[in-house]
Amino acid sequence: MEGMAGRSARLTWAVNLAAALLVVLWVVPTLGLLVSSFRDRDQIAASGWWRAAFPATASSFVRAGTAADQVEMNGLWVIAGSVLAPGQGLQAWGTSARAPEAYAPGDVADLKAGAALTVAADGRYQLTSPTPFTEKRGLRIFVTTIAPPRATFENYARVIGAEGLGRAFLNTMTVTIPATVIPILIAAFAAYALAWMQFAGRALLLAAVVGLLVVPLQLALIPLLRLHNEIGLGKGYLGIWLAHTGFGLPLAIYLLRNYMAGLPKEIIESARVDGATEFQIFIRIILPLSFPALASFAIFQFLWVWNDLLVATVFLGNRPDQLVMTGVLRELLGSRGGDWEILAASAFISIAVPLLVFFALQKYLVRGLLAGSVKGG
Amino acid sequence: MEALILAGGTILAGVFACTAWFWGANLALDLICPARGPQAGRNILRANMVRPWLFIGPAVLFLGLYLVYPVLKSTLMSFQDASGARFVGLANYRWLAGDAKFREAILNNFLWLLVVPATATFIGLVAAQITDRIRWGKFAKSMIFMPMAISFVGAGVIWKFIYDFRAEGLAQIGLLNAFWVWLGHSPQTWLTLPFWNNFLLMAVLIWIQTGFAMVILSAALRGIPEETVEAAILDGANPWQLFFRIKVPQIWGTIAVVWTTITITVLKVFDIVFVMTNGEWGTQVLANMMYNWMFRGAPDYGRGSAIALVIMALVTPMMIWNIRAARRETG
Numbered sequence: 057m058e059g060m061a062g063r064s065a066r067l068t069w070a071v072n073l074a075a076a077l078l079v080v081l082w083v084v085p086t087l088g089l090l091v092s093s094f095r096d097r098d099q100i101a102a103s104g105w106w107r108a109a110f111p112a113t114a115s116s117f118v119r120a121g122t123a124a125d126q127v128e129m130n131g132l133w134v135i136a137g138s139v140l141a142p143g144q145g146l147q148a149w150g151t152s153a154r155a156p157e158a159y160a161p162g163d164v165a166d167l168k169a170g171a172a173l174t175v176a177a178d179g180r181y182q183l184t185s186p187t188p189f190t191e192k193r194g195l196r197i198f199v200t201t202i203a204p205p206r207a208t209f210e211n212y213a214r215v216i217g218a219e220g221l222g223r224a225f226l227n228t229m230t231v232t233i234p235a236t237v238i239p240i241l242i243a244a245f246a247a248y249a250l251a252w253m254q255f256a257g258r259a260l261l262l263a264a265v266v267g268l269l270v271v272p273l274q275l276a277l278i279p280l281l282r283l284h285n286e287i288g289l290g291k292g293y294l295g296i297w298l299a300h301t302g303f304g305l306p307l308a309i310y311l312l313r314n315y316m317a318g319l320p321k322e323i324i325e326s327a328r329v330d331g332a333t334e335f336q337i338f339i340r341i342i343l344p345l346s347f348p349a350l351a352s353f354a355i356f357q358f359l360w361v362w363n364d365l366l367v368a369t370v371f372l373g374n375r376p377d378q379l380v381m382t383g384v385l386r387e388l389l390g391s392r393g394g395d396w397e398i399l400a401a402s403a404f405i406s407i408a409v410p411l412l413v414f415f416a417l418q419k420y421l422v423r424g425l426l427a428g429s430v431k432g433g
Numbered sequence: 434m435e436a437l438i439l440a441g442g443t444i445l446a447g448v449f450a451c452t453a454w455f456w457g458a459n460l461a462l463d464l465i466c467p468a469r470g471p472q473a474g475r476n477i478l479r480a481n482m483v484r485p486w487l488f489i490g491p492a493v494l495f496l497g498l499y500l501v502y503p504v505l506k507s508t509l510m511s512f513q514d515a516s517g518a519r520f521v522g523l524a525n526y527r528w529l530a531g532d533a534k535f536r537e538a539i540l541n542n543f544l545w546l547l548v549v550p551a552t553a554t555f556i557g558l559v560a561a562q563i564t565d566r567i568r569w570g571k572f573a574k575s576m577i578f579m580p581m582a583i584s585f586v587g588a589g590v591i592w593k594f595i596y597d598f599r600a601e602g603l604a605q606i607g608l609l610n611a612f613w614v615w616l617g618h619s620p621q622t623w624l625t626l627p628f629w630n631n632f633l634l635m636a637v638l639i640w641i642q643t644g645f646a647m648v649i650l651s652a653a654l655r656g657i658p659e660e661t662v663e664a665a666i667l668d669g670a671n672p673w674q675l676f677f678r679i680k681v682p683q684i685w686g687t688i689a690v691v692w693t694t695i696t697i698t699v700l701k702v703f704d705i706v707f708v709m710t711n712g713e714w715g716t717q718v719l720a721n722m723m724y725n726w727m728f729r730g731a732p733d734y735g736r737g738s739a740i741a742l743v744i745m746a747l748v749t750p751m752m753i754w755n756i757r758a759a760r761r762e763t764g
Contacts, residue, residue: 302499363584
């Protein structure tokens with residue numbers, strides 16, 4: 057707690073407030089979509105998501121029954137029914153478009169020729185008249201209804217089935233898991249050689265790896281796609297696994313080498329003196345000790361591949377059953393741009409797994425970031 | 434489902450193949466050059482020369498085939514015509530120089546370069562400083578860092594919802610328009626607003642990258658030697674001076690790293706523009722323009738490659754800087 061001398065209670069408050077503001081600013085965008093994914097289409101259109109926790113009021117009108125529905129009761133002609141749908145409450149009602157909230161529930165409105173209308177709080181209305189009704193069209197009753205907040209899982213059920221997101225989820229899994237595991241294997245061996253073995257060209261190779269870290273992926277797409285076509289690989293999972301492996305390797309080698317180079321020299325040298333082969337040293341000593349770095353890279357690569365759109369668009373086909381989740385999301389943005397209930401639920405299914413990984417393994421992610429960046433400074 | 438089984442099989446096959454290669458190759462080397470017998474010394478020397486290449490071979494193969502080869506091939510293709518059938522010299526670059534859309538894209542890219550790294554780094558620095566001072570800092574950090582896990586496409590959906598437009602008189606469901614109407618203005622179709630829509634797209638990337646800047650800068654701030662801070666406090670520095678005069682100058686190196694890392698991300702920005710506006714209404718950027726030339730309508734690989742090379746040229750200074758920094762560190 058350095059700096060106590062320079063701090064006052066006011067400053068502490070200001071800092072807390074500023075932090076709260078930042079957090080709200082950063083969380084609200086995601087929260088908005090999350091809330092919307094649990095609202096149905098009408099709710100989304102009727103009010104902003106920030107009102108989702110409050111009862112929603114809506115104005116509409118209902119037509120009362122016609123002359124055909126009337127019954128005679130104690131000398132009066134009566135038409136009865138309900139103006140409310142299940143789950144709604146009545147806030148106010150009226151008989152003309154100009155004054156749709158003229159009456160409170162339970163009031164009685166006098167209509168022309170001795171007729172009267174009353175609407176109870178539970179929505180039941182009663183239209184009475186001393187003479188038989190002759191209307192062919194029902195009287196309009198204007199109602200202001202109030203619906204309690206409610207959440208629905210229908211959007212999720214719908215996008216997983218009908219919009220093909222369930223299938224896309226499996227596709228994404230299929231792409232991601234091998235594309236995360238394979239580069240780790242290859243990079244770990246290379247990183248060990250670069251960190252602990254002496255050979256000509258080592259420094260050059262290391263520089264090349266660092267340089268390749270920033271090569272724009274865009275550059276690689278067309279030549280690789282053509283290469284895949286020429287060797288008969290075409291578009292498919294094998295191609296995308298190999299591509300992701302290639303693109304992920306520089307970071308993997310860089311991170312792992314930096315970590316392995318920091319391991320204590322004595323362990324490795326004493327193992328060599330004891331007659332262990334390089335292969336044994338690597339498998340028995342280096343690999344277990346490098347677990348944190350392996351985990352860091354695995355998380356990076358997992359997030360990167362899972363969230364990737366470009367590589368998947370190019371190296372996998374664009375048939376509906378071949379799309380990964382980012383691809384489906386992109387299609388939906390184009391074709392269902394205004395259907396926020398669909399988009400919100402789809403987006404959340406696609407970011408659920410990365411968010412889970414993020415919150416569960418944040419420690420390793422941060423460690424990896426620090427190893428990759430701070431050292432370079 | 435069979436794809437998942439295929440994936441599982443591939444992982445097993447991949448793991449098996451890798452292990453078999455490394456184990457087998459090492460064993461073979463030990464058999465060919467045994468560290469025993471009359472020529473033990475020579476054999477050990479030889480084995481030590483070959484073995485590193487057994488370890489590093491697959492990686493070199495992949496890097497060469499999937500990164501180095503494409504760079505060279507793209508360079509070649511940028512001097513060829515649409516299908517790569519014949520050489521056209523500098524025609525593609527000459528076309529670029531005269532193309533209005535390219536000028537728009539490169540100007541936008543520079544605008545992104547000016548705004549995004551600076552803003553994300555600055556907010557990240559402020560966030561790092563204040564979250565280190567509060568009791569719930571860990572939670573605050575994790576919330577600001579969270580967008581990092583969200584895909585650009587997912588972020589595009591999230592932010593498009595914020596910019597959503599409904600005709601005047603209807604309930605505004607987009608946060609920005611709701612706020613705008615609340616201030617007494619009429620709702621806007623934000624993403625089609627020339628020039629300003631660029632900043633709305635940048636907001637998405639800033640939102641994603643700030644957490645990254647914060648995490649790294651926070652670690653750097655914590656690494657500052659206590660003595661300098663204590664000395665400054667004893668000399669009567671106020672909190673502002675402490676931060677900007679004492680702390681920030683000591684972490685310039687890290688700030689530069691964060692800045693360049695975000696700069697590289699910005700140069701390659703694609704998904705956000707692709708899904709939110711597809712480069713229309715004056716928001717084109719290089720990466721999206723390249724995608725359009727390579728994969729939309731009748732592909733023109735020559736022009737697409739030329740644009741990719743421009744991106745590469747812009748990234749190269751960062752690359753050299755990165756290599757030099759890494760070499761300095763390893764000595």
